[in-house]
Amino acid sequence: MKVLVPVKRVIDYNVKARVKPDQTGVDLANVKMSMNPFCEIAVEEAVRLKEKGVATEVVAVSIGPAQAQETLRTALAMGADRAILVQTSDDLEPLAVAKVLKALVGKESPDLVVMGKQAIDGDNNATGQMLATLLDWPQATFASALEVSGSKAKVTREVDGGLQTLEVDLPAVVTADLRLNEPRYASLPNIMKAKKKELAVEELASLGVDTAPRLKVVKVTEPSKRTAGVKVETAADLVSKLKTEAGVL
Amino acid sequence: MAVLVIADHDNASLKDNTEKTVTAALKLSGDVDVLVAGQGCKAVADAAAKITGVRKVLLAESAELGEGLAESMEALVVPLMANYDAVLTPATSQGKNFSPRIAAKLDVAQISEIVDVVDGSTFVRPIYAGNALETVQSADAKKVITVRATSFKAAADGGSAKVETIAAPAKPAKTHFVDQKLVKSARPELTGAKIVVSGGRAMGSAEEFQKVIEPLADKLGAAVGASRAAVDAGYAPNDYQVGQTGKVVAPELYIAIGISGAIQHLAGMKDSKVIVAINKDADAPIFQVADYGLVADYKAAVPELMSALAAAGK
Numbered sequence: 360m361k362v363l364v365p366v367k368r369v370i371d372y373n374v375k376a377r378v379k380p381d382q383t384g385v386d387l388a389n390v391k392m393s394m395n396p397f398c399e400i401a402v403e404e405a406v407r408l409k410e411k412g413v414a415t416e417v418v419a420v421s422i423g424p425a426q427a428q429e430t431l432r433t434a435l436a437m438g439a440d441r442a443i444l445v446q447t448s449d450d451l452e453p454l455a456v457a458k459v460l461k462a463l464v465g466k467e468s469p470d471l472v473v474m475g476k477q478a479i480d481g482d483n484n485a486t487g488q489m490l491a492t493l494l495d496w497p498q499a500t501f502a503s504a505l506e507v508s509g510s511k512a513k514v515t516r517e518v519d520g521g522l523q524t525l526e527v528d529l530p531a532v533v534t535a536d537l538r539l540n541e542p543r544y545a546s547l548p549n550i551m552k553a554k555k556k557e558l559a560v561e562e563l564a565s566l567g568v569d570t571a572p573r574l575k576v577v578k579v580t581e582p583s584k585r586t587a588g589v590k591v592e593t594a595a596d597l598v599s600k601l602k603t604e605a606g607v608l
Numbered sequence: 609m610a611v612l613v614i615a616d617h618d619n620a621s622l623k624d625n626t627e628k629t630v631t632a633a634l635k636l637s638g639d640v641d642v643l644v645a646g647q648g649c650k651a652v653a654d655a656a657a658k659i660t661g662v663r664k665v666l667l668a669e670s671a672e673l674g675e676g677l678a679e680s681m682e683a684l685v686v687p688l689m690a691n692y693d694a695v696l697t698p699a700t701s702q703g704k705n706f707s708p709r710i711a712a713k714l715d716v717a718q719i720s721e722i723v724d725v726v727d728g729s730t731f732v733r734p735i736y737a738g739n740a741l742e743t744v745q746s747a748d749a750k751k752v753i754t755v756r757a758t759s760f761k762a763a764a765d766g767g768s769a770k771v772e773t774i775a776a777p778a779k780p781a782k783t784h785f786v787d788q789k790l791v792k793s794a795r796p797e798l799t800g801a802k803i804v805v806s807g808g809r810a811m812g813s814a815e816e817f818q819k820v821i822e823p824l825a826d827k828l829g830a831a832v833g834a835s836r837a838a839v840d841a842g843y844a845p846n847d848y849q850v851g852q853t854g855k856v857v858a859p860e861l862y863i864a865i866g867i868s869g870a871i872q873h874l875a876g877m878k879d880s881k882v883i884v885a886i887n888k889d890a891d892a893p894i895f896q897v898a899d900y901g902l903v904a905d906y907k908a909a910v911p912e913l914m915s916a917l918a919a920a921g922k
């Protein structure tokens with residue numbers, strides 16, 4: 360069984376994003392970039408499927424600038440077998456990313472796509488669902504447990520009131536939630552080994568996919584800031600302030 | 609322009625995310641219909657018919673719609689879109705699960721988690737864990753939108769729209785519902801509650817979480833929330849998680865106990881009207897957004913708070 364794992368290079372989750380003064384976007388110059396945390400979880404899950412003997416090959420793919428090769432090397436160091444970069448300097452919207460991934464699925468014919476539920480920059484939480492729709496594959500989003508047996512996958516999902524379990528026929532798209540697993544750190548020997556693994560680079564244009572943006576960014580602004588309030592000395596103080604000053608009790 | 613709002617409900621009752629999403633929809637158009645899809649949910653449709661400003665309620669029922677299968681929701685909504693220019697869904701887990709499918713099928717962008725409507729094609733949405741607000745203009749003929757309900761006031765009751773039953777789509781072939789374990793609670797819904805009491809990693813165990821956070825919440829008639837660390841550690845169920853990748857809340861009062869205030873947590877609660885933090889570390893980042901901070905060990909502070917509330921008649 361072959362597993363395809365789309366991974367995205369994003370601002371590191373520890374870094375607070377700053378809006379550019381000209382309101383054209385977020386300042387990413389000299390900012391630490393990393394693999395999107397949900398994509399790390401997806402890679403980990405795919406590698407575990409391989410370690411269990413369920414998957415035979417794990418292919419990581421990213422759509423982005425040349426620097427996204429670093430992200431793919433991280434995936435390879437975690438245990439992916441090979442990687443594909445679809446290179447572009449454009450910022451693609453989820454629908455465009457899903458269309459590019461569909462084209463890659465056509466070439467690679469995976470049995471399963473495991474990806475992050477959400478990228479922590481765009482925060483769209485949309486790409487996996489769109490990919491499943493375009494492929495007419497079943498989807499199981501926000502997975503906190505994944506069990507593959509034969510031509511089916513059983514997926515436990517984090518839903519509004521608790522947990523839901525679905526069984527989907529393969530091939531399928533699964534998106535990873537936080538509690539699916541705890542991703543490993545790549546060891547130094549594995550980082551070295553990853554340098555020798557295959558990383559193919561393809562130009563976005565060569566795929567012939569329509570990735571024209573549908574949304575125009577008018578501006579990006581800073582949200583109104585909260586300021587620190589006061590410290591209270593005792594719980595009784597707190598209650599009296601909440602009652603009389605804030606009026607929320 | 610006609611707009612379809614997809615109701616949030618649990619087959620038994622309508623959630624106020626729906627009324628809030630209707631408010632967003634009314635900013636786009638005066639012709640707003642509500643779709644109630646589920647099973648055994650006629651009462652929900654009747655409740656939706658009472659929302660002021662709603663033109664008509666569509667009711668579709670089947671087992672798969674009741675289970676909330678994304679494939680079924682898409683198959684139901686996409687043909688309806690022949691009659692609508694926009695579809696708005698509350699950005700719950702359920703909404704986030706199926707709405708992108710509608711967008712992909714219609715070959716349009718999804719405009720995710722809007723917090724404001726500027727005009728018929730221009731919307732504001734948070735990105736980067738709410739550290740930036742993006743104003744986007746859509747060039748698509750049909751708009752597929754998810755709505756951050758906490759950013760809109762609930763439309764009032766007072767309407768009397770007609771409820772029209774429509775056919776449910778065929779069962780999806782490749783997705784099968786196995787089971788569902790929902791947390792039952794008599795407490796208010798986390799995303800709509802007036803008061804939220806949240807506990808963090810400091811609780812140290814599920815027993816402690818239940819002993820400290822829950823009685824305080826019950827005294828205040830509050831919903832219970834948690835940080836990711838508390839959920840990961842198994843102190844609280846997953847649907848309690850507040851934050852960038854959990855639930856977004858904006859209550860009148862948010863009380864954070866033993867929570868440090870990571871960016872991802874703040875993303876889910878910083879629009880609360882009043883924030884209270886109880887933390888033993890005076891430098892915890894949560895104090896930078898708290899209106900009232902109590903630097904104390906929660907083990908002493910929470911019992912004191914319980915008695916102070918009792919003394920104040922709570």
Ligand SMILES: Cc1cc2nc3c(=O)[nH]c(=O)nc-3n(C[C@H](O)[C@H](O)[C@H](O)COP(=O)(O)OP(=O)(O)OC[C@H]3O[C@@H](n4cnc5c(N)ncnc54)[C@H](O)[C@@H]3O)c2cc1C
Pocket residue numbers: 365366367368383384385387395397398420421422423450451452453456474475476477478479480481482483484485486487576579742
């Ligand atoms: C420098 C820069 C600036 C940007 N500025 C903006 C902006 O101002 N406004 C805006 O709307 N967008 C902007 N984008 C694009 C935006 O960050 C997202 O790429 C886009 O909106 C996709 O949404 P998402 O990542 O939130 O998707 P989600 O649906 O949240 O992503 C879910 C999953 O899809 C997969 N995935 C997503 N993208 C890729 C990819 N490229 N390669 C491989 N897998 C992927 C991953 O598995 C990910 O976990 C910018 C991007 C860059 C690089």
Ligand SMILES: Cc1cc2nc3c(=O)[nH]c(=O)nc-3n(C[C@H](O)[C@H](O)[C@H](O)COP(=O)(O)OP(=O)(O)OC[C@H]3O[C@@H](n4cnc5c(N)ncnc54)[C@H](O)[C@@H]3O)c2cc1C
Pocket residue numbers: 372396397479807808809810834835836837838849850851852853854855865866867868869870871872873876886887888889892904905906907
């Ligand atoms: C991709 C991604 C998504 C995430 N999404 C979310 C999200 O949606 N929501 C979320 O909450 N987090 C999220 N996180 C995690 C986030 O980064 C933090 O790790 C998490 O919020 C920390 O939880 P905490 O504040 O409970 O724990 P800690 O940061 O460990 O803080 C515990 C606090 O308790 C205090 N304390 C300890 N003992 C006591 C005592 N006896 N009395 C009083 N105070 C005490 C300490 O001083 C400390 O400040 C995400 C992280 C990633 C990478």
